[in-house]
Amino acid sequence: MHETIRFAWGISSLGDFLLAVSEKGIVALEFSSARMATEDALRMRFPQAVLERSDEGIASMTAIVAGLVDDPAAGCNLPLDLRGTPYEKQVWQLLREIPAGQTTSYGALAGRLGTRDAREVTAAIASNPVAVIVPCHRVIKKDGSISGYRWGVRRKHVLLARERQPVAPEKRIENRCGRRAGYPARGVVVCAVDLAGKPAAHCATGGQRVGNPGCAVSGRRGK
Template identity: 35%
Template structure:
């Protein structure tokens, strides 16, 4: 048997082991040892063959199980304990408070909705943020096109009462990007768009998925194009993580705030996730 065939058999053995033991959260050392490889050699060749790091693959398996099990569970706590988590905190992103506008607010394009907004810097470039008493309603990145991002924001909330407050905008951006504070999200979209955005919040930090996967999650396997369009309409960048969706081929494309920024977000999250899991 050639070296290539031997390596493939080892990776195949590792995947089977992860599939059968993910609920006990095996360490990379355990999986590597079971596969007959050193830890660092295993991490390298696993990524080459599978396209994901062992950590990413393990987390993906756990999430997929959670999605299925939670449909039948009586409570989120039951799901957390059965998956082997110590609390519900690791699943909290599945249930971020995302609120849609009322039919009246939709029809009147946000009339009488007070939105405070401002500009500021983030680790991923400049951003415009808008927020209401119900939650963050806009977060868009920009480079030198400050007027363009404001125009998109203004068109979305055409009849809202916009109030500029630079100090509060700085505070919100610092809380989100530096202090990792969670805010409710206040969105304006069709029923399909809102359901898609809720599905995006399902994607854990440091993980990726595909447009077709999102379509399957929503039981709309033939509506991949419509799903992709809905993802492209997301107006709350980063917090609704549309950057975690890639094409089935693995290509990183289709990000309204720039492909390079999408790559930076994914690289940052993957590195952060790896450090958390070490």
């Protein structure tokens, strides 16, 4: 039986992005303005899967991602379903261990993997399919200069700058689950969600919009 991968396009302060999810979690998060080409690349990457456009079905997840782009230091609890070689997944896990606001070098990562040759590490980083959440933007050259980035060096500069000056915690939204949710997109509460794009069973907001009398959001939108 073929697996189903749902995808949707979102809009962020750093441009349009495609979000694709399996039953287990996010398989792709890519910035792109070339929508047709990006969707074709997704089909080529998952030739045995049924790809389903699901703008409404994963709307809450795309809203969380858009907020994370604005505040990449906030962290993200969305589940991931990383597909790659064992070595690539090992490198991607090391990327997720780099604290927000800090950077490392390709050589330092290679050293952690027991080799002096950073070429394989560089190739694995370049193959990372999930922007921001798997923070490959935190890897720079040994001399401290900004190196290439799969989704453009300008975006890398901006993400690093935002992590050096993160949004104050009191300006972030929190729901009753206590999960930090970043900024809502167009007034939508971005709470913990399940993979169907619906609020998780323990979330008290029910996905209502900010300002609704019944909304249980305990914070305010950042200005």
